[in-house]
Amino acid sequence: MSPFGRLPGRRPRALxxxxxxxxxxxxxxxxxxxxxxxxxxxxxxxxxxxxLSEDAVRLAWSTAAPAPHALRERVLAAVRTTAQEPAxxxxxxxxxxxxxRPLFVPFATVTAAxxxxxxxxxxxxxxxxxxxxxxxxxRTREIAHVLAAPDARAARGxxxxxxxxxxVASVSRGRAVVTLSGYGEPPGDRVHQLWLMRxxxxxxxxxxxxxxxPLVAAxxxxxxxxxxxxxxxxxxxxxxxxxxxxxxxxxxVGFGE
Amino acid sequence: xxxxxLLVLVAGGDQKAFEELYGLVSGPVFGLVRRVVRDPAxxxxxxxxVLLELWRSAARFDPRRGSALSWILTVAHRRAVDRVRxxxxxxxxERRAARRAHQPAFDQVAEExxxxxxREWVRRCLDRLTALQRQSVTxxxxxxxxxxxVAERLRLPLGTVKTRMRDGLGRLRDCLGGxx
Numbered sequence: 540m541s542p543f544g545r546l547p548g549r550r551p552r553a554l555x556x557x558x559x560x561x562x563x564x565x566x567x568x569x570x571x572x573x574x575x576x577x578x579x580x581x582x583x584x585x586x587x588x589x590x591l592s593e594d595a596v597r598l599a600w601s602t603a604a605p606a607p608h609a610l611r612e613r614v615l616a617a618v619r620t621t622a623q624e625p626a627x628x629x630x631x632x633x634x635x636x637x638x639x640r641p642l643f644v645p646f647a648t649v650t651a652a653x654x655x656x657x658x659x660x661x662x663x664x665x666x667x668x669x670x671x672x673x674x675x676x677x678r679t680r681e682i683a684h685v686l687a688a689p690d691a692r693a694a695r696g697x698x699x700x701x702x703x704x705x706x707v708a709s710v711s712r713g714r715a716v717v718t719l720s721g722y723g724e725p726p727g728d729r730v731h732q733l734w735l736m737r738x739x740x741x742x743x744x745x746x747x748x749x750x751x752x753p754l755v756a757a758x759x760x761x762x763x764x765x766x767x768x769x770x771x772x773x774x775x776x777x778x779x780x781x782x783x784x785x786x787x788x789x790x791x792v793g794f795g796e
Numbered sequence: 797x798x799x800x801x802l803l804v805l806v807a808g809g810d811q812k813a814f815e816e817l818y819g820l821v822s823g824p825v826f827g828l829v830r831r832v833v834r835d836p837a838x839x840x841x842x843x844x845x846v847l848l849e850l851w852r853s854a855a856r857f858d859p860r861r862g863s864a865l866s867w868i869l870t871v872a873h874r875r876a877v878d879r880v881r882x883x884x885x886x887x888x889x890e891r892r893a894a895r896r897a898h899q900p901a902f903d904q905v906a907e908e909x910x911x912x913x914x915r916e917w918v919r920r921c922l923d924r925l926t927a928l929q930r931q932s933v934t935x936x937x938x939x940x941x942x943x944x945x946v947a948e949r950l951r952l953p954l955g956t957v958k959t960r961m962r963d964g965l966g967r968l969r970d971c972l973g974g975x976x
Contacts, residue, residue, distance in 0.1 A: 556955070559962035560943035564877040565936035567944075592870055593862060594965040597972045598937045599869045601918035604827030610840055611818060614847045618814055621848060626807070626855035702797075721797050 555584060562591035681755045685714045696787035697721075704768060704785050708792040710761060715792075717745075718753045719768060722784060728773035731784070736765045747775050764788065764795040799864035807854035814851055821865065822847060825872045832876035832940050835883075842879050846872045873937070880940035921971035929964030932957050 554577045560566050561574050578585050685691060688709030697703020702721030708714065719731055731748040733756060745756040745766070756766075767783035769776075789795050797813075799820050805813035825846055830839040850868060857867055922930050928950065935946045947957040 556958045559965055560958055563936040563961055564874050565943040567942045591965055594969045596866045596869050599828045602827040602831040603824045604830055606822040606826035614844055617848050618851045624852050
């Protein structure tokens with residue numbers, strides 16, 4: 540028994556101080572087991588660990604990398620023959636009301652939004668054969684150029700159904716990487732078209748979305764106030780012919796002067 | 797759809813939802829695992845275990861405790877760290893040189909994106925930490941060392957390392973955004 544063990548109060552405090560190492564997965568063996576047992580009976584520690592773990596996970600945002608294509612095949616094949624565990628006792632997580640996403644996210648969450656863009660990129664790669672990778676690579680290079688801009692900022696907009704638009708934009712480069720998610724393919728031969736909205740000017744087309752593939756919008760002036768997405772006939776329109784399915788202001792990413 | 801919603805569908809046995817979830821999280825999961833494990837073949841193995849575990853254990857996800865992506869990356873990190881430790885214990889040395897040797901051009905570009913992100917955001921925030929805070933946090937998180945090993949490597953008392961880790965994480969939160 541550790542000499543501290545006999546001192547009342549000392550041992551819990553010693554355990555508390557392990558919250559940060561635990562959040563970083565820097566405990567091993569019996570020490571980890573003991574701390575986890577302690578967590579079960581200490582609500583305050585559990586809350587603290589949860590907060591510290593959220594901090595630690597931010598460190599993961601910078602590490603995303605495309606998974607090898609063969610991995611996808613193996614995992615999906617395994618899933619078809621692997622049984623799932625039932626929900627833990629106490630019942631499954633109840634149907635929940637999704638918190639409403641704020642229309643604009645602060646710069647603080649830029650990494651999360653950027654990670655979504657990167658995740659979308661990797662999804663693109665998984666669906667393309669080698670011959671198509673050149674185009675994808677050029678686009679990725681363009682995207683990298685925007686993401687690497689010193690003034691790159693991110694914002695997201697969306698609805699309660701989890702559908703939305705994510706943008707990483709750089710004023711200095713006049714460019715934005717825009718990702719549409721959750722809307723699926725429009726019915727018929729229709730397409731999602733991206734528009735630049737400016738005060739006192741007609742909407743300008745920034746291009747057509749191809750599924751979840753990020754779109755690089757170029758030539759954005761400082762006066763750009765918002766982006767809008769509409770459903771248009773195949774090939775796109777000169778001007779929007781329908782109400783936007785989603786709009787996103789650009790003030791939070793430095794535009795809209 | 798978002799990872800949170802997909803995970804709920806996956807828990808109900810929806811394989812299509814799993815495919816979609818895979819598209820969203822395989823890059824972040826694989827990248828994190830590779831950063832910690834380093835060996836490409838082992839990274840792939842661990843990533844496969846983690847992604848399959850998502851399918852098996854999706855019902856365990858509790859949305860009240862945080863976002864799906866956080867949960868998934870926490871699981872991935874734990875598995876990666878466990879693997880790198882057992883590899884070290886078995887006397888295997890990291891084979892850093894081997895990685896990146898023959899990667900297709902697309903991966904290199906993707907890594908430029910990665911590097912860009914890191915430089916601009918996480919790296920910038922890590923730079924605001926003191927040297928000891930930064931080393932304590934990154935040796936543990938990116939290299940999978942226990943806090944005892946970190947203390948040995950940095951020749952610091954255990955208590956100091958624990959404090960530096962806590963303070964380092966706190967400063968990261970202030971820099972990267974303190975959404976609880």
